[in-house]
Amino acid sequence: xxxxxxxxYAATPRTFTNPTSQVLEIRNHLFLIDCGEGxxxxxxxxxVKFSKIKHIFISHLHGDHFYGLVGLxxxxxxxxxEKELHVYGPKGxxxxxxxxxxxxxxxxxxxxYFHELESKESQLLFEDEKVSVETIxxxxxxxxxxxxxxxxxxxxxxxxxAVLKRKIDVVYYKKLKRGMDMTLEDGTVIPNEELTLDPKPxxxxxxxxxxxxxxxxxxxxxxxxxxxxxxxxxxAHAKLALPTxxxxxxxxxxxxxxxxxxxxxxxxxxTRYPDLTLFANEAxxxxxxxxxxxxxxxxxxxxx
Amino acid sequence: xxxxxxxxYAATPRTFTNPTSQVLEIRNHLFLIDCGEGxxxxxxxxxVKFSKIKHIFISHLHGDHFYGLVGLxxxxxxxxxEKELHVYGPKGxxxxxxxxxxxxxxxxxxxxYFHELESKESQLLFEDEKVSVETIxxxxxxxxxxxxxxxxxxxxxxxxxAVLKRKIDVVYYKKLKRGMDMTLEDGTVIPNEELTLDPKPxxxxxxxxxxxxxxxxxxxxxxxxxxxxxxxxxxAHAKLALPTxxxxxxxxxxxxxxxxxxxxxxxxxxTRYPDLTLFANEAxxxxxxxxxxxxxxxxxxxxx
Numbered sequence: 001x002x003x004x005x006x007x008x009y010a011a012t013p014r015t016f017t018n019p020t021s022q023v024l025e026i027r028n029h030l031f032l033i034d035c036g037e038g039x040x041x042x043x044x045x046x047x048v049k050f051s052k053i054k055h056i057f058i059s060h061l062h063g064d065h066f067y068g069l070v071g072l073x074x075x076x077x078x079x080x081x082e083k084e085l086h087v088y089g090p091k092g093x094x095x096x097x098x099x100x101x102x103x104x105x106x107x108x109x110x111x112x113y114f115h116e117l118e119s120k121e122s123q124l125l126f127e128d129e130k131v132s133v134e135t136i137x138x139x140x141x142x143x144x145x146x147x148x149x150x151x152x153x154x155x156x157x158x159x160x161x162a163v164l165k166r167k168i169d170v171v172y173y174k175k176l177k178r179g180m181d182m183t184l185e186d187g188t189v190i191p192n193e194e195l196t197l198d199p200k201p202x203x204x205x206x207x208x209x210x211x212x213x214x215x216x217x218x219x220x221x222x223x224x225x226x227x228x229x230x231x232x233x234x235x236a237h238a239k240l241a242l243p244t245x246x247x248x249x250x251x252x253x254x255x256x257x258x259x260x261x262x263x264x265x266x267x268x269x270x271t272r273y274p275d276l277t278l279f280a281n282e283a284x285x286x287x288x289x290x291x292x293x294x295x296x297x298x299x300x301x302x303x304x
Numbered sequence: 305x306x307x308x309x310x311x312x313y314a315a316t317p318r319t320f321t322n323p324t325s326q327v328l329e330i331r332n333h334l335f336l337i338d339c340g341e342g343x344x345x346x347x348x349x350x351x352v353k354f355s356k357i358k359h360i361f362i363s364h365l366h367g368d369h370f371y372g373l374v375g376l377x378x379x380x381x382x383x384x385x386e387k388e389l390h391v392y393g394p395k396g397x398x399x400x401x402x403x404x405x406x407x408x409x410x411x412x413x414x415x416x417y418f419h420e421l422e423s424k425e426s427q428l429l430f431e432d433e434k435v436s437v438e439t440i441x442x443x444x445x446x447x448x449x450x451x452x453x454x455x456x457x458x459x460x461x462x463x464x465x466a467v468l469k470r471k472i473d474v475v476y477y478k479k480l481k482r483g484m485d486m487t488l489e490d491g492t493v494i495p496n497e498e499l500t501l502d503p504k505p506x507x508x509x510x511x512x513x514x515x516x517x518x519x520x521x522x523x524x525x526x527x528x529x530x531x532x533x534x535x536x537x538x539x540a541h542a543k544l545a546l547p548t549x550x551x552x553x554x555x556x557x558x559x560x561x562x563x564x565x566x567x568x569x570x571x572x573x574x575t576r577y578p579d580l581t582l583f584a585n586e587a588x589x590x591x592x593x594x595x596x597x598x599x600x601x602x603x604x605x606x607x608x
Contacts, residue, residue: 012379015348037375038342044319061407063378067371071341074367075316092407099403103365103396105446142409 001026001151001203001301003226006042008267008293010232010246011064013037017271018295019064022228023048024205026149027130032056033147033207039068040075046296051081055126057133058089059209060144061096069093070100077108084111088125090143091116117145122220136220138211140245146211148220151202162195203301206261209268212242213251221259226301228293229255230268231279237270253283253290263301267293305330305455305507305605307530310346312571312597314536314550315368317341321575322599323368326532327352328509330453331434336360337451337511343372344379350600355385359430361437362393363513364448365400373397374404381412388415392429394447395420421449426524440524442515444549450515452524455506466499507605510565513572516546517555525563530605532597533559534572535583541574557587557594567605571597 002025007018019036023043030052032039043050050072059065069087076085085108087093094114101107115125117135126133129152136146155177163173168182176182182190206221209230221227232246241248247255249266256264264287266279273279276292283290291299306329311322323340327347334356336343347354354376363369373391380389389412391397398418405411419429421439430437433456440450459481467477472486480486486494510525513534525531536550545552551559553570560568568591570583577583580596587594595603 011382013345041317063375063408067375071367071371078315096404096407100400103400104367
């Protein structure tokens with residue numbers, strides 16, 4: 001599981017800070033989350049093989065999370081994309097994009113599917129044998145969702161010393177990995193647990209931006225491996241958080257702590273602050289394992 | 305008259321090349337011409353005081369000339385702009401922008417006026433005592449206009465040696481500059497030409513992108529000071545120009561030559577070519593005074 005931050009600053013794109021966009025690599029999927037203006041250039045700059053992106057998740061329709069989408073969709077056309085593309089985002093996203101493509105008289109030459117969201121309850125958006133993606137209902141100035149990416153449990157691992165000792169034939173290995181008990185020729189049954197080991201626990205990634213501090217999402221987030229939570233403000237401006245629909249670094253820390261997350265990544269910083277360590281320091285007062293997102297930063301959780 | 309190139313490459317924004325946008329400073333106006341994705345960042349990077357922009361001219365609704373507009377309009381709001389903003393562009397531009405602002409629930413806090421274009425004849429878009437702006441009908445894959453910016457003739461300049469010799473009182477200077485003949489106390493009339501000199505000839509700037517080679521625009525362009533003309537292709541790919549609605553460097557050169565332009569600036573290069581001098585060399589086979597646009601380049605025509 002690898003996360004590449006293309007942009008993680010609030011409000012407008014600036015010379016050295018990009019609006020929200022990130023790429024999550026999980027079980028051979030490349031998911032794009034949010035797509036602020038300039039995302040397609042950041043994908044190039046960070047050498048992401050962006051033709052592999054098949055699913056784009058848009059949290060909400062503020063410009064700093066969304067205005068790069070139409071350009072990316074157009075560029076896919078110019079690059080002669082053929083693979084289908086799925087876009088998940090708030091109701092209205094389809095009209096906004098298709099109107100602009102229509103005005104340019106340039107419809108896509110690849111299948112483009114919009115999955116418009118309007119539910120305030122969590123919904124399953126995507127699922128295959130390896131991974132699932134569901135919405136996390138957020139509360140912001142406009143309708144917004146976070147996204148929870150979950151690996152499915154992998155196959156059990158062979159306990160090779162036990163397997164060799166019992167002289168199990170290779171043809172049974174696949175079935176053992178799937179949990180089958182072994183019946184020997186003499187009728188003896190060896191329970192699967194004796195021959196295999198638990199697989200790595202499945203990992204998960206929760207993206208929560210933009211939102212107020214919303215503890216009623218905690219049940220859904222319980223035990224998440226990595227929580228990305230917005231922290232637009234420091235305590236000095238805590239009063240601005242609720243009216244603007246944002247959170248503070250400490251609130252992000254509380255969400256990570258109370259969800260029992262393994263890691264917290266902070267992001268969506270207001271550009272009024274000079275230094276990201278200020279955010280980390282405040283969040284660390286309530287939660288230990290704090291990381292700070294920054295444009296171009298890559299977080300590799302392969303070993304977790 | 306000063307032209308700042310924010311971007312001048314065709315098709316998609318890339319790591320080191322920006323789509324079309326430029327700022328023309330003329331007689332204290334700051335006009336923005338086209339607004340591809342990333343324009344607001346390029347305005348910052350090139351240190352353009354972009355709060356001073358009051359008029360934005362959009363040639364056509366292909367993404368590489370237009371997808372940065374909604375972000376710029378949103379950023380003006382975040383920067384608490386109060387001055388009015390006028391946007392001139394093809395019919396449909398208003399709906400595309402306002403739909404996106406509405407979805408973000410963020411209308412502007414400053415007056416925003418759209419002037420939608422659909423005429424195939426040249427139209428006067430803006431005029432004050434110093435300058436006028438009119439459309440140049442282009443021919444591209446979709447409806448497109450270029451823009452002709454013209455200074456109005458300035459005041460005549462005092463011929464100080466003649467003025468002093470004739471002992472003209474200072475109170476008459478303003479009227480002399482406006483062309484008044486001078487009647488002395490004894491009734492003698494001194495013709496204005498004896499006391500004043502011609503002002504600098506008014507300068508003009510024509511922006512022509514994207515378009516096929518379109519010589520029927522030559523009457524409108526006669527004597528233009530600076531012609532910016534797209535040259536997407538070199539001769540090696542001349543066959544692509546007409547079907548894609550573009551021009552070659554030589555065609556741009558012919559337009560400059562036949563319009564009697566003083567300077568030609570080439571731009572809107574296909575990114576397939578490694579070197580801009582290739583474009584200049586081909587255009588120079590038909591026209592001498594060829595300049596090549598490049599992102600971040602500033603052309604100062606104050607002395608022309």
